[in-house]
Structures are given as C-alpha cells and as structure tokens.
Amino acid sequence: MIRPKVDFEVNVEAEITPELATKPIEEIKQFKVYYGNHLVSLDELFEVEKNGSEEVLVLEGDFSRVKWVGVGMQSGEIIVKGDIGAHCGAFMKDGRIIIEGNADDWLGAEMEGGEIVVKGSAGNCVACPYWGDLEGMKGGKITIEGNAGNYIGEKMCGGEIEIKGNAGDFIGTEMKDGRIIIHGNCGYVGGDMKGGEILIGGSFELVPAFVKTEDGFVGDVNVSGQGKVKALK
Amino acid sequence: MTLHIKNGIVVDPKNGIAGEKMDIFIKDGKIVEESEVGKECKTIDVSGKLVVAGGVDLHAHIAGGKINTGRAMRPEEMRFVRRKSNGLRAAVGRTLLTSPAIGYEYAKMGYTTAIEPATPSIYVIHTHEELDSIPIIDKATLPLFGNWHPVFKYAADKDVEKMKSFVAWVLERTKGYGVKLVNPGGVEAWMYGGNVSGLDDTIPGFGVTPREVITTLIAAVEELKLPHSVHLHCNNLGVPGNYETTMETIKLAKKFRNDNRQVLHVTHVQFNAYTGSSWRDMGSGAEEIAKLVNSMNNVTIDMGQPIFGHATTMTADSPFQFELHKLVKAKWCNKDVELETGAGIVPLVYRPKSPVNAVQWATGLELGLLVDADKIAVSTDYPNGGPFTAYPYIVTLLMSRKFREEEMKKAHQYIEKATALPSIDKERSIEEVIQMTRVTPARVLGMENKGHLGVGADGDVVVYDIDPLNYDSSDYQAILKALENPLYTIKGGEIVVKNGDVVGEVWGRTFWVDASEQTTTEIIEADLDEYFNYYTVKRCNYGVEEGWLHNPVRITAG
Numbered sequence: 001m002i003r004p005k006v007d008f009e010v011n012v013e014a015e016i017t018p019e020l021a022t023k024p025i026e027e028i029k030q031f032k033v034y035y036g037n038h039l040v041s042l043d044e045l046f047e048v049e050k051n052g053s054e055e056v057l058v059l060e061g062d063f064s065r066v067k068w069v070g071v072g073m074q075s076g077e078i079i080v081k082g083d084i085g086a087h088c089g090a091f092m093k094d095g096r097i098i099i100e101g102n103a104d105d106w107l108g109a110e111m112e113g114g115e116i117v118v119k120g121s122a123g124n125c126v127a128c129p130y131w132g133d134l135e136g137m138k139g140g141k142i143t144i145e146g147n148a149g150n151y152i153g154e155k156m157c158g159g160e161i162e163i164k165g166n167a168g169d170f171i172g173t174e175m176k177d178g179r180i181i182i183h184g185n186c187g188y189v190g191g192d193m194k195g196g197e198i199l200i201g202g203s204f205e206l207v208p209a210f211v212k213t214e215d216g217f218v219g220d221v222n223v224s225g226q227g228k229v230k231a232l233k
Numbered sequence: 234m235t236l237h238i239k240n241g242i243v244v245d246p247k248n249g250i251a252g253e254k255m256d257i258f259i260k261d262g263k264i265v266e267e268s269e270v271g272k273e274c275k276t277i278d279v280s281g282k283l284v285v286a287g288g289v290d291l292h293a294h295i296a297g298g299k300i301n302t303g304r305a306m307r308p309e310e311m312r313f314v315r316r317k318s319n320g321l322r323a324a325v326g327r328t329l330l331t332s333p334a335i336g337y338e339y340a341k342m343g344y345t346t347a348i349e350p351a352t353p354s355i356y357v358i359h360t361h362e363e364l365d366s367i368p369i370i371d372k373a374t375l376p377l378f379g380n381w382h383p384v385f386k387y388a389a390d391k392d393v394e395k396m397k398s399f400v401a402w403v404l405e406r407t408k409g410y411g412v413k414l415v416n417p418g419g420v421e422a423w424m425y426g427g428n429v430s431g432l433d434d435t436i437p438g439f440g441v442t443p444r445e446v447i448t449t450l451i452a453a454v455e456e457l458k459l460p461h462s463v464h465l466h467c468n469n470l471g472v473p474g475n476y477e478t479t480m481e482t483i484k485l486a487k488k489f490r491n492d493n494r495q496v497l498h499v500t501h502v503q504f505n506a507y508t509g510s511s512w513r514d515m516g517s518g519a520e521e522i523a524k525l526v527n528s529m530n531n532v533t534i535d536m537g538q539p540i541f542g543h544a545t546t547m548t549a550d551s552p553f554q555f556e557l558h559k560l561v562k563a564k565w566c567n568k569d570v571e572l573e574t575g576a577g578i579v580p581l582v583y584r585p586k587s588p589v590n591a592v593q594w595a596t597g598l599e600l601g602l603l604v605d606a607d608k609i610a611v612s613t614d615y616p617n618g619g620p621f622t623a624y625p626y627i628v629t630l631l632m633s634r635k636f637r638e639e640e641m642k643k644a645h646q647y648i649e650k651a652t653a654l655p656s657i658d659k660e661r662s663i664e665e666v667i668q669m670t671r672v673t674p675a676r677v678l679g680m681e682n683k684g685h686l687g688v689g690a691d692g693d694v695v696v697y698d699i700d701p702l703n704y705d706s707s708d709y710q711a712i713l714k715a716l717e718n719p720l721y722t723i724k725g726g727e728i729v730v731k732n733g734d735v736v737g738e739v740w741g742r743t744f745w746v747d748a749s750e751q752t753t754t755e756i757i758e759a760d761l762d763e764y765f766n767y768y769t770v771k772r773c774n775y776g777v778e779e780g781w782l783h784n785p786v787r788i789t790a791g
Contacts, residue, residue, distance in 0.1 A: 132309035134563070223562065
C-alpha cells in the first residue's frame with residue numbers, strides 16, 4: 001500500500017510496477033522517484049506499507065500528479081483508489097490496472113497487452129503512440145466506465161478500447177487494426193483510418209472520406225483504407 | 234603524448250603485413266619508428282590481439298540539412314538512449330543519432346574517420362557546425378554538384394575549363410572535400426514533377442544529359458587532380474531493372490585514366506543493382522555488376538547494405554523519395570534547395586519477411602562477397618540502409634558462412650530464387666575485411682595517412698580481442714562480440730575507447746581540398762555574378778571561412 005504524505009506541489013515521476021511489491025520493504029522505501037527535478041526515495045513522499053508478498057500494488061489517495069505508474073509492467077496488478085496521473089500503463093505488456101477514480105492523458109500509450117479498467121473518466125490520447133511513432137496500442141484491453149477525451153486510439157494496431165460514456169474528437173485517427181467501442185456520443189471519427197473497427201452507440205461525426213455500405217461506413221478512401229465505422233447494436 | 238602498443242598481431246594490408254607480431258609506436262598523433270620514442274612512453278600490452286588501423290567510413294550522412302530535418306521529423310528516434318552522460322555527453326537516437334552519439338558510436342566500433350557525402354552548398358555553414366559537434370572522429374564533407382544550374386550550363390557547353398573553375402570555387406567556399414553527384418538531372422526534372430530515366434534523357438531547360446554532366450565533371454575533377462574522384466549516386470536508384478543504368482554509368486569511367494586511384498566512385502550500389510521490371514519480379518543484378526567492376530581498374534563502389542529493422546531514408550534524390558513515400562505510405566518530407574539540389578526524407582523498416590527487403594539485404598552481401606576487396610568499401614549509406622553501428626554485423630556476415638545461413642533462415646525464401654547469395658560459399662578473411670573497412674575507403678578518398686599503420690600514418694589504431702592467425706569463422710558470436718567491443722580505440726595517439734566503452738573525448742579534424750592552384754576563377758566571375766541575381770544569398774555571404782571550422786586541415790590538390 002502506498003499513500004501520499006503531502007499534497008504535491010509539482011509532478012512526481014514514479015515508474016512503479018507491481019514487481020516492486022514483491023521486494024523487501026526497505027527496498028520499496030528506497031525506490032527512487034523524481035519529485036520535480038529532485039531524485040528522492042519513495043518513502044520521502046509516500047507512506048509505504050507492506051501486506052503480504054503478492055504482486056499487487058495498492059495506491060490510495062490522490063495520485064493525479066503522479067506520472068508513469070505501471071509503465072511497461074509485465075505482470076501483477078495495480079489498484080488505484082483515487083485518481084491517477086498521466087502515462088499510466090504506458091508500454092504495458094501484461095497484468096492489470098484498476099483505477100477507481102479518473103485517469104489523466106496518455107493512458108495505456110503504446111500498450112501491448114494486459115488490461116486497464118477506469119471506473120471514472122480518462123483524458124486525451126488514450127492508447128496513443130508517442131509523438132512521431134507509427135504504432136499506438138498493439139494489444140490488450142482498456143475499459144473506461146466514464147467519458148474520454150480527444151485522440152482516442154490514434155494509430156491503433158490491435159487490442160480493444162471500450163468507453164461506456166462519451167468521447168471527444170479524432171477517434172481512431174490513422175487506426176490500422178483493433179476495435180474501439182463507444183457507448184455514448186463522440187466527435188470526429190476515422191480520419192486516415194486504414195483498418196480496424198469503430199462501433200458507436202450514440203451520435204458521431206464522420207470525416208467525409210467514408211463510403212456507406214450495408215452495415216456502416218468504410219474508409220478512409222484518401223488512404224485506400226478498409227476501416228469500418230458502425231453503429232453499436 | 235607517446236604510446237607504445239606492444240606485442241599485438243598486426244594486419245595492415247596496405248603495407249603487406251598479414252598477421253605479424255609487431256610493436257606500434259605513436260608520437261604527436263602520428264605512427265613513428267621505435268627510435269623516435271623517448272622513455273616517457275606509455276605502454277599497453279596487447280599480446281595475441283588483432284591490431285589494425287582505425288576504420289574509415291566513406292559514405293555516411295552524419296551532418297547537415299537532411300539528418301537534422303530527419304531528427305525534427307522523427308521525435309520517436311530520441312527515445313533510444315545509447316549512453317547516459319557519465320562525464321561525457323549523453324547520446325541518443327535509434328537510426329538518427331545525435332552528434333555526440335555519432336562520434337562515440339564510431340569510436341566504440343573502431344572507426345576514426347567518416348565522410349558526410351551530400352551537402353547542399355548553401356547550407357554548408359550548418360553542415361560544418363554539425364561536423365564540429367561530432368566528437369573524436371576526423372571528417373569531411375562532399376558538396377552536391379549533380380543538379381546545380383551552373384554545372385548543367387558548363388556541361389551543355391562542354392566547357393571543362395569553366396567546370397574546373399566552378400568546382401575549385403565551390404570547394405573553397407564550402408570547405409568541401411570532393412564532388413558528389415546525386416541522380417544527375419533527376420532532381421532538376423523533379424522540380425517540374427518528373428525525373429530522368431537514364432543516362433540519355435534530356436534535363437529540362439538545359440538541353441544536356443546526365444551522361445554529359447557526369448563525364449564533364451569527371452574530366453574536371455581529374456584535371457584538378459583532386460584527391461577524391463567523382464562520388465556518384467546513380468540515376469534510377471531504387472527501381473527494379475536499374476542495374477543496367479548502373480552498368481552503363483560504370484562504363485563511363487573507361488574513357489578516363491588515373492594511375493593513382495579510381496576516376497569514379499559509385500556509392501551504395503546495392504540500391505542500384507536490381508533486375509526485373511516491377512517489385513513483383515525484382516531480383517539481384519549484383520553478379521553482373523561485380524563482374525564489371527572487377528574487370529575495370531578505375532572504378533570503386535561501396536555496399537549500401539540494408540540492415541533488417543528501422544532505418545530513415547534520406548537522399549538528395551527527391552523524385553525517388555516521393556515514390557518511396559507513396560510505396561510505403563510513411564511520413565515524408567521534401568526539400569528544394571534553390572538552384573542547387575533537393576532532398577527527401579522517409580522513415581522505413583526493412584522487414585526480413587518482405588521479399589523485396591530480403592532481396593535488398595542479399596544483394597548488398599553479394600556485392601560485399603563478389604567484388605574484389607580493393608574495389609569495395611563497407612557502408613550502410615547511413616541512415617538509408619540502417620545505422621552505421623551495424624558494421625560489425627556486416628563484417629561478421631562477410632566473414633562467416635554459418636552466420637549468413639542463420640540470418641538467411643530469418644529472411645524471405647524468395648532470395649533463393651532472386652539472388653545468388655545462398656550459393657556463395659566464400660568467407661572473407663580478416664585481411665580482406667580490414668581492406669574493405671580501412672585500406673579501400675582511405676584510398677578511394679585519397680587520404681594517404683588513413684587506413685594503414687606505416688610510419689607517417691595517423692595514429693589511429695584499434696585493438697580487437699581476436700587472434701587473426703587462429704580464429705574460427707563458424708563461431709560468429711565471438712567474431713561479432715570482438716568487433717563490437719574493441720579492447721582499445723586510439724585516435725591520434727589518445728585512448729578514446731577501452732573494452733568497448735568511451736573513456737575519453739578528443740577533437741577530430743575536418744579535411745577540405747584547396748584546388749585553387751590548379752585553375753583560376755577569373756573565367757567564371759561574370760557567370761557567378763549573374764548566377765547570384767537568382768539567389769537568396771548575396772555572393773559575399775555565400776559559403777564558410779576556414780576560421781569558422783573547429784579544426785580544419787587544408788589539403789592542396791595536385
């Protein structure tokens with residue numbers, strides 16, 4: 001169990017993964033994180049408690065300014081009882097992250113596998129590639145019970161994103177494969193989409209370069225794409 | 234500082250030394266006789282290890298407009314940390330390395346010299362600033378001539394005298410080392426949406442052909458007695474069936490003669506060695522090109538070996554880059570450089586399971602195995618074929634048949650049909666690969682003090698953990714490990730790398746060629762004044778002064 005000791009004045013960069021929970025308590029306390037530009041030990045900023053030796057991290061309290069939690073994690077579980085900061089679960093390969101509050105931007109960026117569940121809402125750039133890269137999310141599943149922001153699933157190559165609420169603009173831009181399900185409404189969808197599937201329950205705006213077919217739309221014709229945008233049944 | 238490298242086993246093909254136990258002495262940055270070294274000499278004992286000259290890369294895009302635009306275009310490259318600072322500078326980049334990373338990575342694999350082969354003259358100040366921020370290695374840059382309006386004009390007039398003047402004027406203004414041509418005429422045609430398809434197409438607006446441009450420039454370079462010959466990127470690069478154009482171009486050299494060196498260096502030939510009529514039936518024309526190059530004594534080539542994985546293609550050949558962008562649908566950047574040249578940049582991944590990429594990979598290796606070792610240099614055309622850091626991998630492939638078999642298993646089996654690589658049993662000896670990475674490139678560039686360990690040569694010495702008299706070519710892991718991690722890299726007598734890690738930073742030199750004694754610029758003064766009416770830069774502001782360079786070395790032509 002990790003709990004913030006103070007309200008953070010600047011962001012914390014804590015590349016913590018469930019693997020840390022299996023280490024001896026002293027090692028956990030000495031794990032180095034950045035507080036602004038200072039390199040500090042985990043226990044200078046957080047109360048650390050060890051219960052059992054399972055590969056489970058429980059984060060309790062306001063982690064909305066704590067970035068890079070679960071980056072590249074390969075197994076185990078992270079439970080966040082509160083909000084979480086940006087880049088949570090980026091490059092994740094396997095395991096599970098459950099966020100009971102809201103998630104900030106770049107949730108599951110370039111994720112390859114595993115599962116992320118957000119009980120609240122998520123920010124922008126969910127499952128995106130980092131700037132310049134050609135491939136976003138490649139596998140795994142992200143479920144968002146609330147709403148999500150803009151640029152969801154950009155350059156997505158596999159896996160699934162399910163949003164129970166509404167989403168913003170530019171969904172599935174340059175998407176290559178995989179599936180995005182939005183139960184609510186969203187803005188522009190499918191720009192330069194090459195493949196994959198977007199299913200939408202509510203209203204949405206389609207970029208003009210899509211062709212209507214029997215059960216939805218196919219495009220983006222500008223890039224000879226075969227992506228599908230359909231109504232969620 | 235003086236240095237004594239003791240008991241190493243020296244391989245120095247230029248001086249006929251093929252694995253002799255010898256001591257090497259370095260004083261004031263040069264290799265000297267034992268008698269010149271005093272008592273306050275540092276000795277390093279390298280008993281039983283391979284001792285060779287520092288590597289020379291004659292073609293790597295390491296500085297200037299293109300690579301810098303590439304870096305801006307590919308932020309994702311900068312996520313790859315090669316070296317945290319540890320007292321020196323931090324080094325990042327996957328295929329587009331930052332300037333410190335370039336210097337460190339060359340030194341880390343035993344290279345001490347690299348040449349930037351394509352600089353638009355108008356950007357040359359920036360090129361030199363970037364070259365100056367690359368640590369350790371010696372360097373030089375080749376300005377681009379193949380699509381420059383005055384060049385077309387003088388070639389159309391068959392005016393070798395004026396061409397000589399122009400070349401000498403450009404080399405002085407750019408502090409350049411030699412003459413580079415990229416798809417002569419093609420980039421000019423691209424400005425009208427076209428390209429040239431071969432040596433005899435007319436270049437729009439000038440009534441002249443690539444053949445005339447190439448031959449007039451060869452004549453000018455030969456008469457100026459430049460240390461390096463014309464350095465040519467052929468027409469039709471990257472197009473199936475282009476090996477015919479390449480062969481025809483290589484034959485242009487037959488009209489010229491030079492007893493000391495080649496008259497034409499054709500670069501990254503792999504990209505110009507394809508048979509077939511489309512990407513569906515493309516194959517390798519390497520065998521025929523190798524036969525032709527081996528039969529001539531005035532042409533040299535380099536490999537342009539692609540490496541499976543990420544690369545960033547960048548060349549002054551803008552029409553080709555546009556086609557590539559359409560083909561692979563990756564992001565693209567075009568650059569038009571006033572009246573001089575152009576460029577394009579496209580990221581690329583060479584995939585072993587792609588038939589085309591597999592053939593490209595095999596074609597480069599065929600050239601590396603079939604062309605005589607004194608006529609071919611190792612290159613990846615960095616970053617077009619992949620990072621130069623793959624040189625140990627390439628050399629190991631050339632040295633070990635077993636390694637090639639292992640790597641071929643990963644590649645698409647189309648190479649069995651389309652290339653001769655699977656049937657080539659040849660394994661390059663250590664002498665041959667040292668020839669291809671040191672002696673040949675130094676000779677091609679006309680750098681007399683590079684690529685060998687004779688008295689008077691630069692004190693650039695590398696020690697590898699391998700015994701040249703007793704190694705097993707099938708144990709390719711050991712060879713690769715040794716080549717990737719030199720025990721020592723010594724640059725100008727200073728130890729810069731120890732056990733594969735950078736331990737010191739020295740500052741390299743920038744070579745440039747002064748050909749002003751071979752000609753006079755008087756005959757082109759009026760042309761130049763006229764030419765600058767159409768330029769965004771005034772003539773008095775054009776080019777770079779020698780004092781601007783960090784550590785320049787002027788070489789007088791002739």
